[in-house]
């Protein structure tokens with residue numbers, strides 16, 4: 001029986017592991033892929049305190065090393081569910097069940113996929129949700145970014161230095177992105193911003209050969225001669241495995257209070273997976289610290 005099982009080895013989960021170990025809790029982190037979470041694909045992070053310009057993978061590697069140095073165990077396995085019986089929590093994983101006194105859910109969130117004809121069929125064959133991961137495949141070719149938030153503009157700026165031309169399409173003519181990012185993109189010569197347009201169809205058989213878009217106002221259709229389509233249209237939490245165990249909001253984020261406490265005593269939620277105003281590294285790390293210290297308090301009070 002572990003004192004705490006942490007679900008997810010992103011910035012929230014690894015920070016929780018550091019704090020849990022420093023509080024003396026036996027701690028295991030379950031990570032489905034590689035440690036670090038979303039940020040490992042970001043070449044430069046400029047807003048993490050005292051680490052300006054750090055690469056995402058470096059931040060993640062340093063934090064993983066810190067958690068392991070303090071004695072956290074890391075298990076590479078996928079968590080498939082959580083059940084509770086007489087206060088004992090059992091985390092179900094692809095590597096078997098883990099019993100725990102407390103659980104910290106830090107499983108982050110996933111990229112939202114494009115919802116148009118051809119997008120699923122050509123996913124990872126020209127359709128991508130991660131410009132930093134896949135942008136290099138489109139060096140010297142034309143590509144398109146869909147979205148109007150910070151990620152869309154960051155992705156388009158990044159791609160403009162690789163691709164011969166980048167289109168950014170957005171369904172509205174106003175953007176959620178910060179004005180600084182909008183100006184940065186507008187200053188790029190090989191970028192065309194198209195509004196109000198929506199995706200209609202991704203063309204191609206084995207790879208992307210074009211992207212049909214439709215004007216929201218006029219219904220006009222146009223085919224962009226792109227070989228890459230990048231969706232930057234937000235995140236969705238993957239908390240279906242916890243529904244019925246902890247309360248979720250209408251968007252599927254875990255409801256947790258300021259102390260990261262969920263509706264189930266002894267189960268905490270940290271980072272992007274939970275209802276919160278700002279999903280960033282620093283808030284994920286802060287949640288990890290709060291959740292672990294609350295887990296320690298829960299165990300001590302239960303003794």
Ligand SMILES: Cc1cc2nc3c(=O)[nH]c(=O)nc-3n(C[C@H](O)[C@H](O)[C@H](O)COP(=O)(O)OP(=O)(O)OC[C@H]3O[C@@H](n4cnc5c(N)ncnc54)[C@H](O)[C@@H]3O)c2cc1C
Pocket residue numbers: 007008009010011012013030031032033034035036037038039041042044045046047048077078079080106107108109132238270271272273279280281282284
């Ligand atoms: C391209 C990009 C750039 C960004 N740039 C910045 C930036 O500059 N500054 C900033 O502050 N923020 C940035 N962010 C946001 C930041 O990365 C997130 O807010 C942060 O990563 C959230 O951390 P997290 O630990 O909550 O979740 P995540 O990073 O999503 O980590 C969750 C982890 O849980 C694992 N997991 C999920 N489900 C399971 C399961 N069932 N079983 C086991 N493991 C599971 C995942 O594999 C993952 O490793 C960026 C995000 C992206 C995508």
